[in-house]
Amino acid sequence: MKKKRTIRITHPQLVRIRNALREIIIYAQLRRSQEIHKEEEDLDIDSLEYRRLSNEWNILQRALKNSICICSVCRAHEKNMTYNPHLNVWFCEECYNANQDFYIREGKPEIYP
Numbered sequence: 001m002k003k004k005r006t007i008r009i010t011h012p013q014l015v016r017i018r019n020a021l022r023e024i025i026i027y028a029q030l031r032r033s034q035e036i037h038k039e040e041e042d043l044d045i046d047s048l049e050y051r052r053l054s055n056e057w058n059i060l061q062r063a064l065k066n067s068i069c070i071c072s073v074c075r076a077h078e079k080n081m082t083y084n085p086h087l088n089v090w091f092c093e094e095c096y097n098a099n100q101d102f103y104i105r106e107g108k109p110e111i112y113p
């Protein structure tokens with residue numbers, strides 16, 4: 001996306017569905033991360049398999065951090081989210097507004113349009 005975008009859902013049933021889907025995604029990511037950690041325990045740190053698992057874990061972490069499922073600052077997952085095109089990440093509306101105010105005061109409003 002090239003522009004700031006806020007996704008707001010107000011209908012209670014849709015909010016419940018959105019939150020449930022986010023929780024499923026977060027839970028799946030957490031489960032796979034735990035599996036990777038268990039597999040890594042038996043491996044030598046210098047092995048190729050350890051590196052592959054470590055790389056997979058990093059990809060999972062980065063994907064979740066950059067997704068609309070979780071706020072990049074407060075880790076909230078049950079809120080409406082705003083996309084920051086300058087940073088390519090999603091924030092809850094509260095964190096976005098707080099960061100926007102901070103960067104405006106710092107003279108860098110382009111970071112949070």
